[in-house]
Amino acid sequence: MARLLSDAVALTERQQLVRSNIREICADFDREYWRRRADEGAYPKEFVDALADHGWMGILLPAEYGGAGMGTRETVVMMEEIAANGGGFSAAQAVHGGVYNSVPIVEYASEEIKDDLLPDVAAGETSIQAFGLTEPNAGSDSTAIETRAQKEGDEYVINGQKIWTSRVDVSDYIVLVARTTPRADVDKRTRGISMFLVDLADAHEQGALEMEPIPKSASDFVHSFELWFDDLRVPESNLIGVEGDGFYQVLDGLNEERLVIAAECIGLGRLALERAVEYATDREVFDRPIGTNQAIQHPLAEAYARLQAAKQLTYNAADRAASDEDVDLGAYANAAKFLAADAAYEAADAAVQTHGGFGIATEYDVERYFREARLTRLVPITQQLALNYIGENVLGLSRSY
Structure with a gap:
C-alpha cells in the first residue's frame, strides 16, 4: 500500500533526499523490532546508532562542526518519517533530544565548548539527550x-x-x-x-x-x-x-521545535492510519472485508483529512520559518501542534476501533499508538496552552493565566 500522506505536500530536492535516506534506515527496523523495544522497555540504541552513523544526529549542527547544516524544513521531514515508518512517536522522541538539545550550545555556548563538544555530537560519539x-x-x-x-x-x-x-x-x-x-x-x-x-x-x-x-x-x-x-x-x-x-535562550527556537513535534504527531497518525487500512482490507466478516462498511471507512477517511490539513499547515510553517518573511511563527507553531496532536489522536482511536477486540492486543501495535497519541496532547505543551497562545497573541483576547 502506498504510504499515506507521502505526497501531501511538495518537497524540495533536499527534503526528498532526507525522506529517502531516513526511509532506507527505517527499513532495517521492522515492526517486531519496535514491539520488542516496547515490551522490554529498552531504548532503541541500534536505531539511534544507525541514524548517527549516517550523520542525522547532527542535522541541525553547522557544517563547521561536522553537522549537516540543515534546518527546520528538513527536520520536519526526518522526524515525520521516523514516526511513520514503524516506531511511532516514541521512536521520534528517542532521537528528538539528541537533535535539539545541541541547538542552545550552537547559539549561546562558548567557542571552546562548541569546538570540543559539537564534532563528537555530530559524529554520534557524544550525546546531549x-x-x-x-x-x-x-x-x-x-x-x-x-x-x-x-x-x-x-x-x-x-x-x-x-x-x-x-x-x-x-x-x-x-x-x-x-x-x-x-x-x-x-x-x-x-x-x-x-x-x-x-x-x-x-x-x-x-x-x-x-x-x-x-x-x-x-x-x-x-x-x-x-x-x-x-x-x-x-x-x-x-x-x-x-x-x-536563560529563559529567553530557552524560548529561542522553541517555535521551530514545536513544528517538528507537530511533524512527529503527523507521522504517528500516518502509521496508525496505515495499520488500520491494512487491517480493514484484510479482515473479513460476513464474507467481505470490514473496510467495505461505512462505519469503518468514514472514521478512517476523516482521520486522513485531518492529518492532511495538519501536515499542510506544519510544512507551510516550516517554509515560513526558513524564509525572511516577518511572520508570527508562534501562531503557526501552536496551531500546527494543536491540529497535529488532535489528528494523531483521532487516527489512533480510529485504528483501535477498526481492530475491534484486537485493538487492545499488543501484537497489533495500535494500542501503543493510541497511548502515544494521547501523550501528544500533553507534551511539550498541552492543547489548552496552545489555544491560550492563539487566543491572546492572535485573536487579541485578554491573558487568561
Whole structure:
C-alpha cells in the first residue's frame, strides 16, 4: 500500500533526499523490532546508532562542526518519517533530544565548548539527550523553577529537583536550567534564569545527582526521570550564554521545535492510519472485508483529512520559518501542534476501533499508538496552552493565566 500522506505536500530536492535516506534506515527496523523495544522497555540504541552513523544526529549542527547544516524544513521531514515508518512517536522522541538539545550550545555556548563538544555530537560519539527544566512546583510556568545555582569562585553550586527529564540514562550531558537569582529578587519573573551544560558522569562521580525512573504508560522505551541535585559543582565555563538570560535562550527556537513535534504527531497518525487500512482490507466478516462498511471507512477517511490539513499547515510553517518573511511563527507553531496532536489522536482511536477486540492486543501495535497519541496532547505543551497562545497573541483576547 502506498504510504499515506507521502505526497501531501511538495518537497524540495533536499527534503526528498532526507525522506529517502531516513526511509532506507527505517527499513532495517521492522515492526517486531519496535514491539520488542516496547515490551522490554529498552531504548532503541541500534536505531539511534544507525541514524548517527549516517550523520542525522547532527542535522541541525553547522557544517563547521561536522553537522549537516540543515534546518527546520528538513527536520520536519526526518522526524515525520521516523514516526511513520514503524516506531511511532516514541521512536521520534528517542532521537528528538539528541537533535535539539545541541541547538542552545550552537547559539549561546562558548567557542571552546562548541569546538570540543559539537564534532563528537555530530559524529554520534557524544550525546546531549537530556534537558532539565520541569519541576514539581513549576510545570508550564517555567519561571517558577526553584533549582538554584549559586556562584562560588569559578564554579556554580547547584541544588534542586527536576521531574519528567527524559533520556538521562542514555545521555552524556544534560542542559540544565536553574535560577541564578531568586524569583523574589528580580524585577521581571523571566529574569535570573540561566542554562548550564552538565557532564552527567562528573555529576555521578561527585555523588551530587540522584535519579529515579518515573513509571508511565506511554513511550515505553524512552525513559523519564525525577532528578535531585545536591551541591553539584559546575565550572563557570559551562554556563551557556549570559547569566540570567536563560529563559529567553530557552524560548529561542522553541517555535521551530514545536513544528517538528507537530511533524512527529503527523507521522504517528500516518502509521496508525496505515495499520488500520491494512487491517480493514484484510479482515473479513460476513464474507467481505470490514473496510467495505461505512462505519469503518468514514472514521478512517476523516482521520486522513485531518492529518492532511495538519501536515499542510506544519510544512507551510516550516517554509515560513526558513524564509525572511516577518511572520508570527508562534501562531503557526501552536496551531500546527494543536491540529497535529488532535489528528494523531483521532487516527489512533480510529485504528483501535477498526481492530475491534484486537485493538487492545499488543501484537497489533495500535494500542501503543493510541497511548502515544494521547501523550501528544500533553507534551511539550498541552492543547489548552496552545489555544491560550492563539487566543491572546492572535485573536487579541485578554491573558487568561
